[in-house]
Amino acid sequence: MLDLNELKAKGIIAQKQEGYFVLRFLSRAGYFDANEMQHLADLAHKYGNGKMGLTSRLTLEIPYIKEESLEEVLKFCKERNLRIGGGGPSVRAILTCKGTVCKHGLVDTDKLAREMEDRFLMRQLPGKFKISILGCPNSYGKAQGNDLAFLAVRKIQLDEASCILCQKCIRVCPDKAFTVDEGTLLLDEEKCSRCGKCIPVCPVEALHQEEVEFLIFLGGRLGRRSRLATPYHKTCKEDEIMDITEKVLAYYEMVANPKERFAEVIERIGQAEVEHAIFN
Ligand code: SF4
Numbered sequence: 001m002l003d004l005n006e007l008k009a010k011g012i013i014a015q016k017q018e019g020y021f022v023l024r025f026l027s028r029a030g031y032f033d034a035n036e037m038q039h040l041a042d043l044a045h046k047y048g049n050g051k052m053g054l055t056s057r058l059t060l061e062i063p064y065i066k067e068e069s070l071e072e073v074l075k076f077c078k079e080r081n082l083r084i085g086g087g088g089p090s091v092r093a094i095l096t097c098k099g100t101v102c103k104h105g106l107v108d109t110d111k112l113a114r115e116m117e118d119r120f121l122m123r124q125l126p127g128k129f130k131i132s133i134l135g136c137p138n139s140y141g142k143a144q145g146n147d148l149a150f151l152a153v154r155k156i157q158l159d160e161a162s163c164i165l166c167q168k169c170i171r172v173c174p175d176k177a178f179t180v181d182e183g184t185l186l187l188d189e190e191k192c193s194r195c196g197k198c199i200p201v202c203p204v205e206a207l208h209q210e211e212v213e214f215l216i217f218l219g220g221r222l223g224r225r226s227r228l229a230t231p232y233h234k235t236c237k238e239d240e241i242m243d244i245t246e247k248v249l250a251y252y253e254m255v256a257n258p259k260e261r262f263a264e265v266i267e268r269i270g271q272a273e274v275e276h277a278i279f280n
């Protein structure tokens, strides 16, 4: 008798069509190489119905694998280093954006996501735990829906004395963060999402960007009982991300009840107390 929960935790998911399974394959920070894709396509043709589905966490699923073929399919995957997983009470596939190549990307998201994956992917926890690494404020909404997310931002410095009030920055700013008051340009830091779009348009270099830092989102979740995370009031540097992740996971492991999501832990204990326990 197959243990369906145990199989699901390994990325082998029973379909509602009896006798069939979906296999979930893990990408590497959102990428499969061409050889892997070729093997996956071969697998879908040989053992599935020829279709491959994409998921919101950058994994790839092949449905309609017959129960009697499972052993042979797992052997096929092992021989070709195709990684099956992404289920159960554990750190799920790391969600990232294409910040490494995207012109808006402020950091090498691919490198960070791979490091995160090497250290934490599939770590067993009381419940499922979703982590994302995102390269600019355009992904703010994605950060809000994860148990833990790091979102790269740049703080903007305005040199009011150099400003000639050409208003070019005002026109490009998507957040309407600039105003003019009695002949002086003002920047509202609360409104500024730190996207950096205003910097290159300034003709007199009155706008400068500070070092990239990361907003830290705790306790977001989507689904039936969604909770949008808000960022912690302090930011972190790139070299602090892995240590903070370790602390958050260790705390969650210590206080969460079985199957309790981090969002529920925060609601039960209180955001301030959770932040205090993790960051102090
Ligand atoms: S960094 Fe972006 S949001 Fe902030 S002031 Fe410049 S254009 Fe506006």
Ligand code: SF4
Pocket: 162, 163, 164, 165, 166, 167, 168, 169, 170, 185, 201, 202, 203, 204, 205, 206, 207
């Ligand atoms: S683009 Fe530069 S000079 Fe023009 S208003 Fe903005 S800060 Fe001032």
